[in-house]
Amino acid sequence: MKGTHTPLNYHPEKLKRELKPFYIGADDKDINDMLKTLGLNSLDDLYAHISSDVKMTSVPMPKHLAYEELIGHVNDVANKNNIKTSFLGDGLPQYKVTDVVGPVCDIRGLTTAYTPYQPERSQGTLQTLWIYQSLVSQLTGFEAVNASLYDRSTCLYEAMNCALRLVKDSTTVVVANTLYPGDLEVIETHAKETEMKIVRAPINAQTGKLDIDALKRILNTTPQVAAVAFPQVNHFGNIESVDEIVDLCSNNNIKSIAVVDPMLLGRGGLKAPAKFGVRGQGADMVVAEGQHLAIGPNFGGPGLGIFGIRYNEQDKVSIRSTAGRYVGKTQDLKGRECKALILSTREQHIRREKATSNICSNQSFVATAAGASMLARGDEGFEATLKHSRALAEKAVETLTQFEGVELKFKGSAFFNEFTLKLPVNTSEFIHKASAAGLQVGVDVSNRHTEIAGENLLMLSFTDIHSEKDLDKLVSFFGSNFEKTKGGSPAPKIQSVMLRTDAPEIPRIDSKEIIAYYEKLGKQNLSPDDGIYPLGSCTMKYNPYINDYAASLPGFTNVHPQAPVEDIQGCLEILFEIQEQFKAITGLPGVVTQAVAGAQGELVGLKMFQAYHRDRGEGDQRNVIIIPRSAHGTNPATATMAGYQTKMVEGQLYGIYTVEALSNGEMNLAQIKEFLKTDGHRVAGVMVTNPNTAGIFETQFKEMSELIHAVGGLVYMDGANMNAIAGILDLNKLGVDAVHNNLHKTWTIPHGGGGPGDAIVGVSHRLLDFIPGVQVVKKDGKYDIVKPAKSCGSFHRHFGNFAHKIRAYTYIKALGADGVRKMSQVAVLSARYLHNRLSKSYPTLPAEAGSAPRMHEFILTLSPETFKKVEASGTPKTNTIARIGKLFLDFGFHAPTVAFPEQYGLMIEPTETYSKKELDQFSDVVETILKLINEHPEVLKTVPHFTPIDRVDEVLANKTPVLTEKITDHLPDIIPDRVDSERLRNSTAGDLCELILKAHQNQ
């Protein structure tokens, strides 16, 4: 591997947008023409209304790399990692990646689409998620599986919160101390400052399993327990007594949350969690990491948080208290069977502070890939993998324990394919010695429990990536360290009650058939490759192929996050450099790289705020967060999740203090000032989106920051709209203490049909000591990791969605100092150009913002006369905006963001990706839409007309949710498009209007 460059699997010169400088669609002539139309002289003039004391004049980063240089560079970095024969598992086991995953990851219609808000134009994504939900349901036995949550750790926290909601008057969750330590750290970080109490149930030092007697004592003596969370296979590899634990929970009327490894639930594997308990009643919730169902270790992410809950005759309601998105089967208005996001979980955060979770972007595409991969394996594939893994693990135990001083640590406890050895030497030294000999020998688990202190423990994992030869290599390494003096220990037998007896009946489908099927599904979505994808606030810009190429280099994908530091220098370089890149971009001195989405970045920010206030002895006093009403729903949802529940106590407000907008669209600073006069000492911070969700820059931001700092509070800036200001504004000068950068917006990682996203959080000097997770440092040319002095904890077991950091890093390298600025400038120019033209025919919002300079996006609405015409033709005003969104689908475009942040608004964000010609063509369409509505408002009753399905019956979908089907032989049917989107985009506006009218009349 060292020194080689992996060939590209695409032809950049054949792609319309791949080789454009900085991936910007407008050329110099386009830029000059647009500036001229706007009466501006230069790109800098776009920011003339913003005070120069908050601007940066240049971005302190190197010049961009040319395409060829970039290919070489990312290969060189990947080649700095050492890929060795590895026995690392520890909650992120390494299995073979099936041959369908690569091709499915290359389907742009699936990878680059947004969350399936518009079911009529998103059956592709919805169907892939449906398959995932159904197959995970078959594996686990759980009737309801969502698609999906971030990863196992945060998923466990969501499950624990769900238990608190379900068990009346409960406050406490008991967690097994045999769960992975990284997961325990994440849930405890989340629970700090909230009403959730966590009690750890101890291990039995002899068995290496949860101490059931101690658990009984805890349950007998602890009031208000909601649930027990426990692993099926624990962090020593031992299989827990799951039946006893679930029975204990049932008998105590509390919830049981089983944490499992989905791979081990295949045919011939372990018992499904829906069957746990002596009576087979099953656990109440299941939580798992599913990353390895789909992809390789990728230095720890993107992960896939699997969550399931019972949904059967005995319990149809618990599901409504859960977090995450569910795809449900429903019908369109013509009775065609189809899929849609259901249960108001469509976007948890729309319910703001009442949301069950703050999650917005999730790990959708990993779920898609996992579904395809499960079909490629089928029952036979799972069984073969499990048989091989188990057999090799049994042989390994027997062989390795023949060496002097090497013993199976927990001789009486059954394991499946991962086990813990006791060594006669220091484990850490042994691991480094092994690394020098070409082996990643296992994970050091010596210090997991005080009850088992002072022993040298090593955990090894065996899967289908290992051959007999790999085992021989391992044995030979042990042989070079220890004498073979004794008979080996046999692997303890697994009791039959712990094993699966039935089959999940997952069909094994030919890889070619799977790929062709997913390709067809990809065609049912839209991609920003095709043309403007005007979803405001979502920044649907071009996702360069080279980013995916870099992220898929084997030198990155095959790296386990727990490999010795000398083997992961390439990955650490990416993390170090991305820290530096975002310091330069934000102007802030610190960077957190753990958050896997914008909303998680918000939580990271608020948890750092809490740690800061606690450190200053003001933890209890700072109990208010100020948030504008126009904020994205994740802001209030995050504040609530962080522990700022909104309530009135003795006439005093706790939690979220809401700030209204002024008629020009900016926040009402006078209202904030008033509040600070009386309650400043109680303010923990503010959360303000800038530019705001109306596309307007908050010109008083700096003054606001100064006021907040003066009363001891902190400033969070929601950076979802960085695409307008990156490289132009210095956030340090603006007074920002924490800001998230959604990598899946400004920084070009694909949206994946809803995720995975990722977020880099910039932090001010006030918060440097409280940064969660680890920081990468460079010393004498080598990279290492350190933990900040007063770290507020951890939000990810490893380094966030690492593969996405490679994508963002590659993009920023392609931009360099000049490209970052130009990207923002042209994004703003494109939006302002469109706004200038469309505001001549459409009224805009906020109503009194008039011609106030818009940044990267703007909001259109209809005149009162048009609303009246539409109402008179039978479409109520409350439905009109959503229906116009559907009319965009008839023109081959995705809908703008409808009814957010203004109920009667269509928010349009063009980004810098498109040429002036494309912007003009899009404007023609938007104007034609208005003309059509004015002349034939009745068409809104039947929109959309050309998608595979008509409008979805959402009432039916939510009333009687159908969440899975048993997929045992063939794949669910695909309903074809009535007219292909590409054909629609290539038709003239006049032809389309005729086609739409005809289709309307035929309804």
Ligand SMILES: Cc1ncc(COP(=O)(O)O)c(C=O)c1O
């Ligand atoms: C303004 C704003 N804030 C926060 C978020 C949440 O980001 P994420 O989806 O990455 O969690 C979004 C996402 O659309 C957003 O537009």
